Amino acid sequence: MTASEREPPVRTLEAPSPEAARDAIDDGIARGALVTVFGRCTVDYDGRASSTLDAGDRHVMLKPDGAALVHTAEGQQPVNWQPPGCEHEAFCADGALCLRSLRSTPDERLLVTFERVVQVSTFAMDDPGELALVGTEADLRDRILDDPDLLEPGFTPLATERDTSAGAIDVYGEDDDGNAVVVELKRRRVGPDAVSQLRRYVDALSRDLHADAAVRGILVAPSVTDRAERLLARHGLEFVPLEPTVGD
Secondary structure, eight states, rough: OOOHHHSEEEEEEEEEOOHHHHHHHHHHHTTTTTTEEEEEEEEEEEESSSSHHHHHHHEEEEEEOOOOEEEEESSSSSSSSEEETTTTEEEEEEEEEEEEEEETTTTTTEEEEEEEEEEEEEEOOOOHHHHHHHHHHHOOOOOOOOOOGTTTTTOOEEEEEEEEEEEEEEEEEEOSOOEEEEEEOHHHOOHHHHHHHHHHHHHHHHHHTTTTOOOOEEEEEEEEEEEEEEHHHHTEEEEEEEOOTTTT
């Protein structure tokens, strides 16, 4: 089942309130959707250099890989942008919608403040060309099932899609010491949302098992953002870098 079959491929709000726009953007970011916002805004960049754009009608695109693009009505290049690997967030301040894109290395911040939002759209994208190259979460799961030592020596898979009160665990198993292991799979670079999801699964499984059971949580993805890495460490969760290579 493709992403377009699981959920509406396009969700659009016209002339939303700042709060409604923020919620729609948050939902799109959490779903790994392409997010676009059109309206009247100012743009502030702070990093290796600083720049400001006064109020104007602009189109902002937030990509699931962390890239951010700010376009005007002219030219093919964005007037400001952030590269893949950044973290996006939406919030409201003083009655305005704000979009912030953060890059940690080097330290850069792109802030877009909308005094008026005309339209917000989120697109659930299914790109066969990318899937053929990068692989899917199913490919990542199959790699681990075929060779559990890719996760860690001594890991034994016991089930896939194991139900919990928080949802289905991608791969459930035991480590070499007999501890329960929750494995959450992501086929691309991920941020704090994936860590929060893993933590919910670990907490839910801990409630399902006997009181003294030790439950480990392992996030498997090609890479994670700096904020996700810090959140993993804070909650005692782990990360294994692994690509969902097709045919491996």
